[in-house]
Each structure stands twice: as structure tokens, then as C-alpha cells.
Amino acid sequence: MASFAKPHAPRFSVDVYQNEYLHEGGSEVNAVVTVTATGGGTAGTAPGAALGAAPGRGPSAAVAVMVDCSGSMDHPPAKMRNAQDATAAAIDTLRDGTHFAVIGGTHVAEEVYPGGGRLAVADAVTRDQAKQALRRLIAGGGTAIGTWLRLADRLLSSADVTIRHGILLTDGRNEHETPDALRATLEACAGRFTCDARGVGTDWEVKEVTGIASALLGTADIVADPAGLAADFTRMMETVMGKEVADVALRVWTPVGTTIRFVKQVAPAVEDLTGRRTEAGPRAGDYPTGSWGDESRDYHVCVTVPPAGIGQEMLAARVSLVVPQPDGTVQNLGAQGLVRAVWTTDTAASTSMNPQVAHYTGQAELAQVIQKGLDLRKAGDFDGATAKLGRAVQLASASGNADTAKLLAKVVDVVDAATGTVRLKTRVAEADEMTLETRSTKTVRVKK
Template identity: 80%
Template sequence: MANFSKPTGPQFSVDVYQNEFLPEGGRDVNAIVTVTAIGGGTTAGLPQPAAGGRSAAVVLMLDCSGSMDYPATKMRGARDAAAAAIDTLRDGTAFALVAGTHVANEVYPGGGRLAVADARTRAEARDALRGLSAGGGTAIGTWLRLADRLLSSADAAGAAIRHGILLTDGRNEHEAPADLRAALDACAGRFTCDARGVGTDWEVEEVKGIARALLGTADIVADPAGLTADFTTMMERAMDKEVADVALRLWTPVGVEIGFVKQVAPTVEDLTARRTEAGPRAGDYPTGSWGDESRDYHVSVRVPQAAVGQEMLAARVSLIVPDPAGGTPVTLSQGLVRAVWTDDMVMSTAINPQVAHYTGQAELADVIQQGLDARKSGDRDGATAKLGRAVQLAAASGNADTAKLLSKVVDVVDAATGTVRLKAKVAEADEMTLETRSTKTVRVKK
């Protein structure tokens, strides 16, 4: 039987979708940049882990505060889910378990170390999980800082991927909001983290804020029985990541202003404020870790006015990874955004389908949040208008998952016109699910 080895890393491509034509005096240029990583390439030309380094290092942070015993299924579900996640680890992955209360406690392997996944350490970790019990408060910043120390230890040296999984069931009540913000700022760019809320007593914005800052995913698991499947999926995705610290580098000519840079698929995330300067007229926007996947970004720039017949490079979009030795970053792929001035009104007024689609998806995320905020504040008319617009956008774009979530909050009279009625009673889990998943988008049909 022939031996086939899995390629050691994905190949990246950048595709730009735009209408480059502007009318005389036109200045705003919009483009959708699709970044795709496909297995079958090699990491030739990519920075390599240090000799003997781990391919990945993972820390699981489990809420063990007193509320996890109410009901007791939360604590049991968390233990079972963590055990399933540990079983999903690839051999050789460095890992640790952290019990989070008003302090952070490393429950396995202990001593500020990481274990190396194999049959023995997985069994030991499962034994440690069985000893976890609920008690104490919630200070998530302390959990993240401990995870950061572990993922920066010698046991994680050379790990291409550093990742955390965080589970909480309550509000971050035992530290100041500024302490959590400071912890997130300290951890940003050092590891990625998926965050989950179990039950319905946690703050959606806190959990989403953790995932947003650490370039991970956020979601709700309203029923603890769903934790095992969710943790298994999260760990499988973490194990599939192969290239870390990928950034979108945007270079613009003199006179070009950047409007915004947003990820628009698979979720809407505004990256504009996360720019770090990268030389003259260039800036980097973090995208986190990649496996085999594709994501879309909306880039909007404003160019100087020009006469009909002129054209210019409006922006160059490159995908880069840092050189561990501190040398020149490696460029994985790049695409160009152009501007061409024309007096053909048909050409200059056409809206690119990809740009139109994702503009609608970004508006969908915004109006859902605005509608839920209005509903919570008692503004029924405002909530009806915003959520009605959300129903209309979801229907028009084919976002069936969001449409289904909206139907649990409003009665849909006519989706095409956005005519809805607020439901008199809405389950808390349904409202939180809609809020947590409001930024999830559907891909445009290319």
C-alpha cells in the first residue's frame, strides 16, 4: 500500500471583487477581498517552527464558580465537554487545564507547565477533571492571564498555533471591567481564543468581546447537554489550524484615505481600529490563525479626484506572516484594488454583487443589535422597525439561519417588506442566541 503524507500547510490566494469604475469626481472605492487557504500546498517559504517545537499549544479555561452548580448539569456538562476536547487533541499537542473562579488555578498538569498529549496524559487530565467542583466567584481576566503565561512557557516554545477555549456561565462580577479589558489587551496577538456562554445568566457582550479581542469565535450553549459536541467541534477546528499570526496588509498610494477594513464572512468584525503601522503608507490588520478555509473582507478607500480616462492603483492588499527571527515578513499572496474614471454612467453606477451583498450583511448585524437594544429599553416601535428591517435583509440575502432566529423574537407578517410584530413573550435563550449569532453571515454566490 502506498504511503501518502498530508501536506504540511495550506497555500493562500487573494481574489478582489469590485466595480473599479468611478464617475467624474467620484472618490469612494469598495472591494471585497476573498482570502482562501487550501491544503495541498506546502509550507515552503513560510516561517517554520523551532526545531523540536510543538505544532500547537492549547489551554482550556473552565468556569468553576458557584453558579456552575445551579443546575448541576452545567458542571457535569463542562467536565464531559473538556474530556471530549482533550480526546480530540492530536498526539504531541501541548495542553493544560485551568479552573476559573475569582482566581485562576491550573488543575493539570500544574506547576506552570503544559502536558504533551498522549494516551497517558489524556487519562491523567480526565482524572483531574473528575475532581473539579463549583465554588467561588468569576474573574475572567485572571483566567486569561494564566493561559497567556502557560502558552508563553518553554513547553509551548515553537508552537505554530497557540489557542484557548474559555467557558463561562455568569457575569464577570469579581473584577473591574477595566481589569478584564487590560487582560484582553495584554493577551491580544499572543494567542487566539474561542469563548462560550452556557445557560442564560452571562453577558453576551462580555463573551463576544473576548472572542473579538482574541480573534476567536463566540457562541451560546443554552443547554449544557450541547457542550460536548460544541467543545469537540472547537477543538477539531483548532487542530486543523496550521498558520498563525496572519495579517492583511493594506498599502495605499499618497492621497488615498482608508475608510474601513472589515471581515464580512464568516462573521462581521470591524478591523479598522486594529491597524498597526507597517512602514510608509502601509498597515497590518490581524486575521488570526488559518487552516483550510476562506474568509471575505470589505475594504473601503477614498481616492483623490481625477479626470475621465485616468486610472490608478487604489490599494494593494497582501497577506503576510511574521518572520520568527525578526526579519522581513513573508508575503503569502496579494491582490490589487483599482480605480478607473469613466463618463459611462452604466459602468460607473453598477454595484458589484459581492459589495452589495456584504453591505447588506453588515447592515443586518447592525439592525439586529439595534432592534434588541430598543426592545430591552421598552422602545417597541423602534424595535419593530429595526427587527423588521433585519427580517427583510435576511430574506433578501438568503440568510436562512438568521431568519430562523429572528422568527423566535418576532412574528413575520411579510418578510419581503419587513413587516413584523414583536412577540409578547420571548424565551431568554432565544433572544441571547440571536444577539450572540447576529454577526454570522452567509457567503455571496460568486
Template identity: 80%
Template sequence: MANFAKSQQPQFSVDVYQNSYLPEGGREVNAIVTVTSTGGGTSGGVPLAGSTGSASTTAVVLMVDCSGSMDYPPTKMRNARDATAAAIDTLRDGTLFAVVAGTHVAKDVYPGNGRLAKADRLSKAQAKDALRGLSAGGGTAIGTWLRLADRLFGTTGVGLRHGILLTDGRNEHEAPEDLRAALDACAGRFTCDARGVGTDWEVKEVTAIASALLGSADIVADPSGLAADFTRMMENTMGKEVADVALRLWTPVDTEILFVKQVAPAVVDLTGRRTQAGPRAGDYPTGSWGDESRDYHVCVQVPQARLGQEMLAARVSLILPSPSAQEPPQTLSQGLVRAVWTDDLVASTAMNPQVAHYTGQAELARVIQQGLDARKAGDLDGATAKLGRAVQLATVSGNEDTAKLLSKVVDVVDAATGTVRLKAKVAEADEMTLETRSTKTVRVKK
């Protein structure tokens, strides 16, 4: 069990890895920005304004699929109840929490008064009693579950808000645009981990929920594994201490940001989530943080310059919003992205190892998705080519977990060249696991 008792708030650091040299006429600058949060520190001796670290400033809503399909087999619903009970047991005392039963409508089953309960021995026991009343029946409209969770979170002034969502089926009882609208409404208001149990759910739906709400997505193919997975998720949630940290990019005149992506521990494109933060500055959401490190790939296009000229291509800052409008936001750490023009061919053509690694990891995620889509569409040659390239990239980068998942979908003839044969028969759970975990990356070997 994780140890959640922490006396001080985390410190943040920013490290920038790049090759700053550009050839004559060169305009594209790439950098990997590593953000690390370490607990037990303070920011300049002053506690972080938006940090929490205490249970009373953390809120969790558990959304449990109770649609009719959860009755097939009947053990699935029992496993979901047991998993939710295990997650409730993992809550720190003082954490605010609620349980939502999700069908084609959403119902607040505990505490049931439109608010959240405070976790203690009595409320945890009452919540687990309420779980015994959960039964399967009805349809699936996940957008209604998320909107109810948002309303419940809105009854508190808590900074750290986290949802855990379990589904076993496709979102068939609301239009895709209704789910999209719910995600847009909830983005930035709480984070959410999403899990698909069994094999009758839609991978792209579950991963879209996690991506939009800056959480994790995964498959639990065997429902008996739910309790262990829910416990791990809740331990991770209890380890979060700072909410709503933003990656702020300031760029000089005539410089364009081409993209901003989280590239570790998973690939998440943040480019379209920019919010303006003053002249030539924009904020990209990173969600909540505990003791952890994440990597971001920043790509900017700078104006042309003369050989020998040097410029600041971007300033990267970690920003914590202020608790009140009267106070300025807090800058937690900064890093600089530079550009220097040179006629030294060796210097300007060298690729930074971190940039090269994560460019390959982003391609790995992309070709797995393209290969699986081609396989489903009956394009076996296209699927073989894409999944072969995926095997090659996974091998080169040392992404052993992804390589193992690929080996369940293709027979590997030569990993180094990406020569593979599609397996004639693939278990649905294996294919869904590969698709769900395709965006998970490995870090650069030191």
C-alpha cells in the same frame, strides 16, 4: 472525526471583487477581498516559514468556569467536565495543552506546574482524572483566566496558540476595564473561542472576548450540548496550520483607509487593529488558518482625478511574519484594488454583487443589535422597525439561519417588506441566541 494528517503546507490565494469605475468627483472605492487557504500545497515549492501543521507546534489552554453558579443545576458542572474531557480526547498526540479552572482567581489544574503538558495517552488520562476534582464555588473574573492562559502559552515557543473559554455567568468580580486590559494584553498572542452556557451570562462580554482574540462566540443554552460543541471546536483548532497571518494594505499618497472588516464567516471590524508596516502600509490581524476561505471588505478614499484617469487604490498582501528578526516576512499572495474615473453613468453606478451583499450583511448584524437593545430599553416601535429591517435583509440575502432566529423574536407578517410584530413573550435563550449569532453571515450565492 476530522482527518488531521497533512503532508504539506497550505497555499493562499487572494481574489479581489469590486466595481473599479468612479463617477467624476468620486472618491470612495469598495472591494471585497476573498482569502482562501487550501491544504496540501507549498508556497512556491518552499514550506511556509510560519506554518505548523504538526501537533508539537500547537498549544491549547482550556478555561473552564468553576464559579458557584455552575452548581445550578448540579448537572451543569458535570456537563462542563464531560465537555472538557471530550475536547482533550480530540487533541492530536504531541499537542501542548493545559486546563485552567476559572473563578474570581485562575488555577492551573493540569498539568499544574505552570507549564503545558504534551498530549499522549497517559497525559490525556491524567488530565481527565484532574477534571473529576473540579467543583463549583467562588466568583467570576475572566481577565485572570486569560492572563494565566497567556502565561502558560508564554512558556513555549509554539506558534499556534488557542484558548477555549467556557462561562455561565457575568464577569462580576473584576472591573470591566480589568477585562478590557486583559484582552488588550492577550490580543495577538493567542486566539480564543468563547462559549456561554445557560442564559445567565452577558452576551456582549462573551462576544467581546471572541472578537478581541479573533475566535468564535456562541451560546450553548442546554448544557447537555457542551460535549458536542467542545469536540467541534477542538477539531477546528486541530485543523489550523498557519498562525499570525496579516492582511497588509499599501496605499498611495493622499489615499485614506476608511475601514477594513472581516465580513465572512462573521462580521469583525479590524479597522482599529492596524499596526504600521512601513511607509503607507499597515497590517490587520487575521489569526490562524486551516483549510478555509474568508471575505474582507476594504473601503478606501482616493484623491480626486480627471475622467479617464486610472490609479492603484490599494495593494492587498497576505503576510506571514518571519520566525527570526534576520529574515524578512513572507508574502503569501497579493491582490490589487483599482480606481478608474468615467463619465459612463451605467458603469460608475453599478454596485458589485459581492460588495452589495456584504454591505447588507453588515447592516443585518447592526440592526439586530440595535433592535434587541431597543427592545430591552422598552422602545417597542424602534425595536419593531429595526428587527423588521433585519427580517427583510436576511430574506433578501438568503441568510436562512438568521431568519429562523428572528422568527423566534418577531411574528413575520411580510418578510419582503420587513413588516413584523414583536412577540409578546420570548424565551431568554432565543433572544440570547439571536444576539450572539447576529454577526454570522452567509456568502454570496454563486
């Protein structure tokens, strides 16, 4: 394990968990890489209580809050009021000195506050002005989320700050632009800012909201009851205010002849990073992880190595952490982990699965079978849905993922969790089904 620290920044460490032993002719190497950031100088102190904090406490940050103002936000009228209250609560959580803006989203994007193509700087006066501007929002128009994100990108990029983050709230489907247009926007914004996305009520499309959060390395969730928005927005903003290092990348180096099969974040949620690799010199690639505060995440790295003779050992991969610098170079954070391969005739050693690898392999499968089961249920294939969701119940039970098990129990009647024997419920509340789908990728940490 190695670590790196600088004043007022987290110390990063990397730990590797694996069974390095391969049988004769074996070539697949799996490892769980735990990255931990601790000891940041400001994380946890600035958010919430930061209303009177001096500017400059904590890293510089810019936040854009995108509020759905389409016509459906007026059905019922309390929905828009809750969105206004939630955005006001988020604004109250901003640290003094944070740059911020509020965007009203319909089929076009409007600068609600401060306007003029610029960002405000948080203090008592600008917070009050922003909350007054929120009260003037009215619902009307369509939904074109890509226009909201592009305006957020323009505003966020206008500030010379360390952390750039968006919070997006929608209550409906993205009906006023094509899927290709939204996809192009997400590709253009990826790596420029992170974004948390929330769906309120039950009339929005889960795959749209989770796709936005996934592309922009943020979180996605459902707020089925609009009354819960203020608490959710406050928690989100507190987390943003705790971020201290932006654009951290997992750099994976492999020797000649080695192929990377995949790199996935597996905790706190499953996110496949394999296709997001950018080349970083000979035999090395960078995988984006977004912004960090004091926190820990797990990554599953799988590589294929050329088989070697019994007793031989090789370095299968080297994992480190880097952050980009203004001059186009990268700073290596010093933390490093080594993935090894050792060939043996000891069958017990080579067939034993590392507990961390086994746990997260199951968690990744859990996310997949939930998604597939719900898709089959919507398509009317009830036998297929029962089989997939039964497997999900079995995996959730075996891994101790109690939260997912509770969500599954609202969609299926569990006969025997250990064997995955279930019956589909004949009636399922739409909010329960959407909650299961939205949260299906959330995982539990392996018990060390």
C-alpha cells in the same frame, strides 16, 4: 490572483471583487477581498483521529481550556458534569504532541492540570491524567475572567509552538473584576493567542463573551442546553487542530493621497479590523486575521482616493498577506490582490454596485440592526425595536441568510419578510433572544 505555498502548509490566494468604475468627481472605492487557504499538508487529518498520531504530525500547538468553576456552575449540578464531559471530549480530540493545560476559573484562576506553571504534552497517559483531574473539579466562588486569560497566556507562552489557542467556557457574568480590568487583559493578550468563548445556559452577558472572542480573534457562541457542550467542544478542538499558520495579517498598501475608511472581515462573520491596524512602513498597515487552516474568508476594504480626470486609472490599494518571523521581520506569503479606480462618463458602469460588495454591505447592516433592535427592546423602546428588527428580517430574507431569519422569527412575528413588516412577540424565551444576539454577526457567503 497570486498564491504561495510551502511543504505541509496551505497555499494562500487572494481574489478581488469590485466595480472599479467611478463617476466624475467620485472618490470612494469598495472591494471585497477573498482570501483562501488550501492544500495544507495536515488539515483535516490530524484532529479526532489523531489519538495514535505520531508527535510532530501537523504544526506544533498549545491549547489552554478554561472551565468556569464558579458557584453558579452547580445550579443545576448537571451543568458542571456537562462541562467536565465537554472538556474531556476536547482533550480526547488533541493531536499527540500537542501541549495543553486545563484551568479552573472562579474569582481566581487555578491550574487544574498539569500544574506547576507548565503544559502537558498530549499522549494516552496525559489525556487520562487530565480527565481524572477534571473529576475533582467542584463549583464554588465568583467570576473574574481576566485572571483566567492571564494564566492561559502565561502557560501558552511557555511553549515554543506555532499555534496558541484558548477555549473559554462561562455560565455567568464577570462580576468579580471591573470591565476596565477585563479590557486591559484583552489588550495584553491580543496577538499572543486566539480564543474561542462559549456561554452556557442563559445567565451570562452576551457582550462580554462576544467581546472576548472578538478581541482574541476567535469564535463566540451560546450553548443554551449544557448537554450540547461535549459536541461543541469537540468541534472547536477539531478546528484548532486543523490550524496550520498563525498570526496571518492582511497588509494593505495605499498610494499618496488615499485614505482607508475601513477594513472589515465580512465572512464567515462580521468583524471590524479598522482600529487594529499596525503601521508597516510607508503607506502600509497590517490588519490581524489570526490563525488559518484550510478555509476561506472575505474582507471588505473601503478607501477614499483623490478624484482624477475622466479616463484616468489608478491603483487604489494593494492587498497582500504576511506572517511574523522569530527575528522580528515578516514573511510575505506572495498572494496579492489589486484594488483599482477608473473614472468614466459611463453612468451605467459607475452606478453599478458589485454583487459581492452589495451583499456584504447588507450583511454588515444586518448585524448592526439586530444588535440595535435588541438593545432598544431591552430599553423598552418597542417601536424602535420593531423598526430595526423588521429591517433585519428584510435584509436576512433578501440575502438568503436563512439561519438568521429563523432566529429572528423566534423574536418577532413576520408579517411580510420582503417589506420588513413584523410584530414583536410579547413573550420571547431568553435563550432565543441571546442566541440571536450572539450569532447576529454570522454571515452567509455571497452566491458567486
